[in-house]
Amino acid sequence: MAEPKRVERPLSPFMIGPYYRPQMTSISSILTRITGNGLIVAAVLAVWWLLAAATGDDYFATADAVVRSWFGKLVFLGSIWAIWYHYLAGLRHLYFDAGHGMEIRTAETLGWVCVIGSVVLTVITILIL
Structure with a gap:
């Protein structure tokens, strides 16, 4: 019986470079996962701030300083x-x-709509607030 000829292919579509050109559909999928996980960081920071407010003045001062720092502003932005x-x-x-x-x-157009639309809506939200 003849041996089948193996075809050398990349192991994963995430091998960006000569084997794989990033597509808007894959980038938007990755961004959806990143933003979902990033929202966890903001939620933890907000809950920490609320718990600190309920705990005491000294602890709240520390949490409030972090929330009002450049890091806190960057997280919430x-x-x-x-x-x-x-x-x-x-x-x-x-x-x-x-x-x-x-x-x-x-699908690619809708991916771009998500990216551009989210930036526009973020700017509008910041201007309103």
Whole structure:
């Protein structure tokens, strides 16, 4: 019996470089996961601040200093963008679940709509607040 010829292929689509060109659909999927995990950091910081307020003045002063520092502001600014991105990506997936937008061009366009729309909505949110 003849031995089958093995074809050398990359092991993973995440081997960015000569084997794989990043596509908007994969980038948006990765961004959805990153923003979901990033929102956990903002939630932990907010809960810590609330628990510190209930605990005592000294502990609250420490937590409040962290929340009002550049780090806290950066976390909450990033969480505003992450919330908008996650929301728009969720709407995109509802559209996909309904059986629409499965063409490659439409899926890539919707990925760009999520990215650009989330940035625009973040700026609008900051201007309103």
